[in-house]
Amino acid sequence: MMTGEPAPLLRVRGLVKAFGGLRAVAGVDFDATAGRMVALIGPNGAGKSTCFNLLGGQLRADGGSARLDGVELLGQSPQQIWRRGVGRTFQIAAAFGSLSVVENVQLVLLSARRRLLGVWRPAAACHRDQAMAVLAAVGLADQAGRTCATLSYGDLKRLELAQALAHRPRLLLMDEPTAGMAPAERQALMALVRELVTGLALAVLFTEHDMDVVFGHADRVVVLDHGQVIADGTPAAVRAAPRVRAVYLGTAA
């Protein structure tokens, strides 16, 4: 590479998904690189969530490829994709409400190590130190013993992040990470994500409706409209692109 830019971790090429006659995703290409945050944006119905669900294995693609470090993700089950190192957070945060914060993370570690069928040692005693370390990284260490049902929404988002990070993914898919949060909390959460991306050399792909979050935090922005990529570049370049303006602001007649 001429620019010294590292090779992309995730390469999406020609991704297609049709629902009946509607091509929700119609040949989408983009990359995501370790240590970088990519925002996938576009108006409602542009195909963002469909792209996410295809990459996460929740939907089956009709065509194209999505390679993580050269390994094809399409066609694998959500569990297999998760084991390949793709973490995911959801638009509406939810945790295992009746378990404690630290148990929520311990369970991820147990699952990653395929120890869910353990029948003797209490789960609360398994991988506790490691789970506490992950909680400390997202600033939840002091809440470790609380029952999740009593957490504030912001803390729930942090816990979700901790769960997604616990099995050390290489790629993190975040579906509207700041939805439903107060503005100050949004900035704090995204700053935390940035810290983790740099510290862990993680690639992050996120969707977001809040343009302040997108243009304030993404290294690269991919704009979708009607299932196709209409712009892909740095935030500044995308902001200036006429097609993006047309999609978001409408064309002047």
Added chain:
Amino acid sequence: MGFLLVQALGGLAAGSVLFLVASGLSLIFGVTRIVNFAHGSFTMLGAYLAWSLTERLGQAGWPGGAAGFLLAALAAALVVGLLGALMERLLLRRLYRSPELFPLLATFGVVLVLQDATLALWGPEDLLGRRPPGLSGTVVLLGWPFPVYDLVLIALGPLVLGLLWLLLHRSRWGTRVRAATQDREMTAILGIDQNRLFCGVLMLGSALAGLGGALQVPREALTLHMGLSTVVEAFAVVVIGGMGSIPGAFLAALLIGELQAFGILLFPHITLVLVFLVMAAVLVIRPHGLLGRATGAGRSGEGGVAEPLRPAGPVATTLGLALIAALATAPFWTGDYGLIVLTDLAILALFAAGLHFLIGVAGLISFGHAAYFGLGAYGAALATHHLALPMMPALAAGMLAAAAGATLFGWFCVRRSGVYLAMLSLAGAEITGSAAMQWTDVTGGDNGILGIWPDSWAASRAGFYWLTLVLATTGVLALRRLAFAPFGTALRAARDSERRATSIGIPVRRLHWLCFIVAGTAAGLAGGLQTFATGSVFPTVLGVTTSVDGLVMVLLGGLGSLAGPLVGAAAFQGLKGEIMRETDLWQLWLGLTIIALVLACPRGLTGFARDLTGWWRTGGWQTDGWPTGGGR
């Protein structure tokens, strides 16, 4: 040829009646998302009411002839419809937001109440109805006689289907019903009075059930058991046709009618099994039924948050150990009767603990836990009777039989959730029950297997009690250990949020299957012990009452605590003893108890105790609605 024609037409007639009942059930489920267990009891009530009316008419020399009969049937249907509306007002209205377990249990309570009420009003004998004049003859088809009445029924099915279609598609009310079937929340937001709509649907659906029952009167004997068998069959029809789809119910009812008409020629004893096999196949191949569509938001996600399981603190541990010590010394402080009661209690507690593991820990509602208790009981008895095994290997054989049954039925059950799972598990128990009843050569049928007593080393009352206590305590403690182990923790996580559990790589379906097997094995041990405790086993052990007893114990004790099923078993046994001493109408009181529990104390005795200690500590009374674990 003529024989086959007559057989086929008979199947169509039976299918028509079944359609009436099933369309009502489907309509009610579509709108309220409640499987009304009492639906079959409404059919039974319609039949008994119509029987009484037609007896009067017959004694009066049939004024009005066939029209008089039809009016009587409609009157019976109307009364049943009003009862359905009453049940909606008094009971279901309070349960729309509760987890699935509670409406199922509450309407089952209604089944018990109606069954005993019918017994009290009409007596225990089977009743035979009269055929109205004009409809009592036969016609000859290809040389074979065929009842005219059945021809009328065959015509009635499509007629009702057409009327329902008109009502649902050409009336304002019908449009509302269809809208509510598709999206309940949205119709509520649009300002449609849900209470009135639901009440109307309950009335119409129940009236259809009543009409189906009334039209059955000239064809078949009326029994007190028809309520439960009808609702199970109607549910199978609704599942095969597609939940909420009326044309689907029609198609499926005719299919089942034919299946039974011809199945009875090929396999006279297992027509019920055929029905369930078709249902299971449909559920696996076309999960939403023949004509059904995936319904939007079901009931899951509503209701409260499950209570956290807490490891026993020093106080609870001390109390537990003291209890075990007290129970271990029981032969020194109580007599023979006391030991019999305590043996029974230990068996019930183990059974309830296994069921609680399934319902409370994993959130899987089983209405068929009797299957595994019964397989354990029969497994142990058969191993002793036919293989002459000693007691301990026979108990192991019982556990093995239960585990095998749970492996088989569990495979089907864990493919679905909520009410589907509940009814599939019930189907499993009914199949096992009919096998035990009809495979006379091996199981002795109705007569059961007698003379299965413990080996000599445990033959004394105290000896067998100690054995039971050791095994039951080991079982309960093992389940407890499991609940806190990664296995149980993963099950609780999947109960709290299945989607989230899948996203962190938890193989939810496989864990649920294993959970079924674990709970089934515990029930199997309890069943085997029961066989040796009573010296015998009968097919009734596989009946739905055994399953419901287990559910009542779990609910009575409370879902949110591992001590719940133990407390519940003790309370249930005490209650049962008290009530049965006072009255013959045990089912009536059990039914009322269930309804009262669901309405007033859904968190059970342990939940109540926690509220009480919370109040003691904080001075504030806080109880937060429905417990979960009752459904997912």
